[in-house]
Amino acid sequence: xxxxxxxxxAIVLSVVILVGWEFYSSLNRPPPVSPTAETTGETATGTxxxxxxxxxxxxxxxxxPGAVTADEPLAVTDxxxxxxxxxxxxxxxxxRLHGSxxxxxxxxxxxxxxxxxxxxxxxxxxxxxxxxxxxxGAYFAEHGWIxxxxxxxxxxxxxxxxxxxxxxAESPVTLTWDNGQGLVFxxxxxxxDDYMFTxxxxxxxxGSEAAPLFxxxxxxxxxxxxxxxxxxxxxxxxxxxxxxxKEVDYDDLKEEGDISQPTTGGWIGFTDKFLLAxxxxxxxSETATRFLHSRRDGDDRYQADFRGERMIAEAGGTIExxxxxxxxxxxISLLDRYEETLGVVEFWRAIDFGYLYFLTRPIFYxxxxxxxxxxxxxxxxxxxxxxxxxxxxxxxxxSYKAMSKMKKLQPEMTKLRERFGDDKARLNQEMMALYxxxxxxxxxxCLPMLIQIPVxxxxxxxxxxxxxxxxxxxxxxxxxLSAPDPTSVxxxxxxxxxxxxxxxxxxxxxxxxxxxxxxxxxxxxxxNPQPADPLQAKIFLFLPxxxxxxxxxxxAGLVVYWAWNNTLSIIQQKIIMTRMGVK
Numbered sequence: 238x239x240x241x242x243x244x245x246x247a248i249v250l251s252v253v254i255l256v257g258w259e260f261y262s263s264l265n266r267p268p269p270v271s272p273t274a275e276t277t278g279e280t281a282t283g284t285x286x287x288x289x290x291x292x293x294x295x296x297x298x299x300x301x302p303g304a305v306t307a308d309e310p311l312a313v314t315d316x317x318x319x320x321x322x323x324x325x326x327x328x329x330x331x332x333r334l335h336g337s338x339x340x341x342x343x344x345x346x347x348x349x350x351x352x353x354x355x356x357x358x359x360x361x362x363x364x365x366x367x368x369x370x371x372x373x374g375a376y377f378a379e380h381g382w383i384x385x386x387x388x389x390x391x392x393x394x395x396x397x398x399x400x401x402x403x404x405x406a407e408s409p410v411t412l413t414w415d416n417g418q419g420l421v422f423x424x425x426x427x428x429x430d431d432y433m434f435t436x437x438x439x440x441x442x443x444g445s446e447a448a449p450l451f452x453x454x455x456x457x458x459x460x461x462x463x464x465x466x467x468x469x470x471x472x473x474x475x476x477x478x479x480x481x482x483k484e485v486d487y488d489d490l491k492e493e494g495d496i497s498q499p500t501t502g503g504w505i506g507f508t509d510k511f512l513l514a515x516x517x518x519x520x521x522s523e524t525a526t527r528f529l530h531s532r533r534d535g536d537d538r539y540q541a542d543f544r545g546e547r548m549i550a551e552a553g554g555t556i557e558x559x560x561x562x563x564x565x566x567x568x569i570s571l572l573d574r575y576e577e578t579l580g581v582v583e584f585w586r587a588i589d590f591g592y593l594y595f596l597t598r599p600i601f602y603x604x605x606x607x608x609x610x611x612x613x614x615x616x617x618x619x620x621x622x623x624x625x626x627x628x629x630x631x632x633x634x635x636s637y638k639a640m641s642k643m644k645k646l647q648p649e650m651t652k653l654r655e656r657f658g659d660d661k662a663r664l665n666q667e668m669m670a671l672y673x674x675x676x677x678x679x680x681x682x683c684l685p686m687l688i689q690i691p692v693x694x695x696x697x698x699x700x701x702x703x704x705x706x707x708x709x710x711x712x713x714x715x716x717x718l719s720a721p722d723p724t725s726v727x728x729x730x731x732x733x734x735x736x737x738x739x740x741x742x743x744x745x746x747x748x749x750x751x752x753x754x755x756x757x758x759x760x761x762x763x764x765n766p767q768p769a770d771p772l773q774a775k776i777f778l779f780l781p782x783x784x785x786x787x788x789x790x791x792x793a794g795l796v797v798y799w800a801w802n803n804t805l806s807i808i809q810q811k812i813i814m815t816r817m818g819v820k
Contacts, residue, residue, distance in 0.1 A: 299383045301453045301527065301542040302392070316365070316372040320347060325396070327410050328403045332430050333565065338404065339369060342393040343412050343424055345434065346370065346377030348564055353511075357708055357716055366512055366564055375459040376507075378514065378562050380424060380436050383451040383544065389416040390450070397424070406430045419444025420550065432565025433575060439557045442550040449549050452558035454516045455542035456506055461487050465510060470589050470702055474528045474541055476505035476515075477583040485528050490539060496528040502582045505541045508567070511704040513587045517561035518543045520580045566704045569601065589702050597695040601703060614718055615711030618696070618794055622801050625692060626809070633809065693799065700792040711797065715750070718794030722748025747789045750796045755785030757803035764810050 320326075326337040329348070336348035348367035355361045367376050384390040391397070397412035404410040409427035416422065420440055427435040442448055464472040464487070474485040478500035485496060505526045506515030518524045522545065529540040548556045561579060565571075567588050576584040590597040600621070607617040626633070649671060653664060700706050706719045714724055714731070724730040725746045727737035737746055759781040788796050 299451065301383065301455055301544050302381075303457075303529075303531070303538075303540065314371060314373075316368050316374075319369045319372040327399050327401070327412075329428065330403055331406045331428050333432065334428070335363065336367065338399075338410070338412075338426065340397045340399060340412070342379065342395060343381075343391065343397045344369075344377045344379045344393075345426070345562065345564070346375075350512075350566060353566060353704070353707075364512070366514065370459075373460070374462065376457070376514070378454070378456050378516070378564065380438060380452075380454045380560070380562075382422065382438065382440065383453055385449055388420070388448055388450075389418055390420075391416075391422050404428055409435075419446075420448060431571055432563055433579075434562040434564065435559065436562060437557060437559045439555060440550045441555045442552055445552050447549050447551045449547055450556065451547055452545040452560070453542060454518065454560055454562070455540055456514050456516060458507055458539045459536060461537045461539075462509065467701075469591060469698060470510060472509055473507070474505075474539065475508050475587070476500075476526060476541070477503040477586060478505075478526065479503065480582055482583060482586045487530075487537075487539065490528055490530040491537070493528075494530055498526050500524055500526055502580075504563075504581055504584065505543055506563070507539070507541060508587055508589075510702065511567055511707060512565065513563060513567045515563045515587065516541065516543055517563065517579070517581055518545060519558070519560060520582065522546050568704060569605070591698055593691075593695060593698070596691060597698045600692070600695045601699045601705075604699065605705065613711065614706060614709040615715065615794065615797060618718075618798050619801050622798055622805065626802070626805050630809075633806075634813065693795070696798055697791065697795050700794045706792075706794065709794075711793065715793045715797070718797075719792045721790055722750045722793045722796060724748040726752070744786065744790060747785060748793075750793055750800060751785050751789040754788055754796050754800035754803065755781045757800050757807065758784055761803050761807050761810070764807065764814065 320337070325340040326347070327340065329336040329338065329345075333351050334348055335351060336345070338344065339346050346367050346369040349363035349365050351363055353364040355364060367378070368374055369377060379393070381392070382390045391414050395414055397414050400411045400413075401408060404426055406428055409425050411423055411425045413421065413423045420442055423439045423441075425435075425437040425439075427437070429435075436454070438452055440448070440450060462472075471484045471486070473487050474490060476483055478498050480503070483498070485493075490496065501523050502520040503524075503526075504515045504517045505528075506513060524546075525544045527540070527542050529538075529542070531538050543560075545558055545560075548558065550556045561581075563575070569585060569588060572584045572587060575581050585598075590601070603624075604614065604617045604621060607620050608614050611617055611620065653668060653671065700719045707717070709718045710716045711718055715722065725737040725741070725748060727741050727746065728735045730749055762777060762781060788799065
């Protein structure tokens with residue numbers, strides 16, 4: 238078997254193994270935990286909660302209420318119109334978040350991200366994370382208490398009083414409400430300079446009887462959001478429970494309806510490609526968590542919630558419960574910082590680095606480290622490629638020497654094929670004898686490709702799932718390394734004022750960098766030993782063209798990496814061939 242055949246087999250097998258493993262893993266994730274309650278009942282909220290479970294004292298543990306009551310209007314309208322409907326709100330204004338808290342229900346239901354825009358244009362709208370009830374794609378967070386029967390606790394219609402009009406990073410806001418039965422509820426929202434809310438709930442009992450209460454938090458999402466539907470990225474519900482990550486797709490939750498799981502520590506919420514909304518209960522106490530799905534008037538509703546342990550507000554006493562809410566962009570530095578400062582278990586897992594995270598995550602950290610010095614992620618990719626080449630230089634050098642030796646032996650191999658072409662067994666015997674005599678290894682040439690494929694896949698994952706790469710520029714026309722090269726051969730790379738996408742399918746639009754990559758791949762192939770079989774030679778000659786069209790739809794950063802890696806390999810291989818006297 239020729240060295241070229243070994244190389245292409247290495248490419249195919251490596252891709253099949255890596256991609257196949259990701260696909261297999263996505264299909265074989267641990268099954269969701271089924272509800273443990275023996276019975277369930279449809280409540281007035283329109284959700285299907287876990288049935289109450291007996292406690293040691295003979296009472297029952299209630300479930301978290303649904304975010305929407307049955308008589309609440311369902312009319313869906315424009316987000317801006319809902320925000321202007323006259324409801325009292327506390328404005329949110331921090332260095333990275335704009336939004337507001339609705340005093341009716343005390344919900345955080347209006348959040349936009351200042352640093353991230355919908356489009357590359359810095360004047361385009363801020364990315365919206367939370368939207369209020371009755372707005373299209375309603376998405377909000379709510380905290381509260383679950384009380385015993387007959388105890389009036391705040392709910393979605395409760396109108397709170399606020400001690401200030403604006404929540405800032407320096408000035409928390411405290412909401413208060415008196416139930417008229419001796420219980421005074423207060424809720425303090427504090428927000429740091431980034432995306433972490435600290436929610437402190439207190440209950441002061443002015444009555445003469447003790448009041449048992451359960452703290453809770455929930456995130457409600459109405460309507461199924463659009464997702465990429467790409468198997469290497471999870472978008473949906475997720476959380477870490479007892480140190481283990483669980484991911485639940487929207488479709489899976491529709492089938493299950495209710496997934497419950499107790500945990501000590503961890504977090505629960507919703508993830509999009511770049512954004513996260515996560516509830517973080519007390520990390521040292523046991524918590525009951527749930528993923529819920531229900532339908533009302535043809536509308537899908539999803540909820541992630543937690544319920545804390547029972548607390549007793551003694552007569553004349555006060556109880557307090559503190560939790561956190563993360564609502565913002567999945568920046569790895571932030572997630573790591575909260576994991577360290579707040580003890581949030583496995584918070585970095587909110588970014589879908591995949592089952593090859595042991596490779597993907599270090600590469601991403603290394604890129605960030607390099608970028609801190611060079612200030613350009615595209616240049617960081619070039620530097621990373623050089624460092625990888627240096628790291629594997631001895632192995633690659635040995636491989637290129639083996640390939641050069643095989644190329645040098647091609648005349649002898651041609652003679653053997655001419656002499657023993659009709660006797661395959663004798664031909665293989667003579668070939669093996671020639672390899673042994675010249676100390677040549679035909680399989681050694683695929684090593685550089687075996688090294689390159691895992692890095693290629695990890696870098697692709699990094700470009701695809703990390704918000705740091707979103708809208709990250711390189712030079713010239715590459716203004717977003719996470720998007721395909723925007724130029725096209727069909728309008729001479731912008732020289733002709735015509736948009737090729739009007740007539741040409743995206744799969745046929747080839748930009749500058751994919752062409753550079755295809756050219757470097759072709760040149761590198763010419764340095765390798767050529768197959769003796771003419772048909773096989775034509776197939777390998779076609780490969781650079783095939784990869785050019787294939788990679789044209791990949792992120793530009795990945796194509797830059799591949800082209801640059803090919804260029805370095807060509808230089809290294811050419812030097813070795815010159816030293817060995819190979820033409």
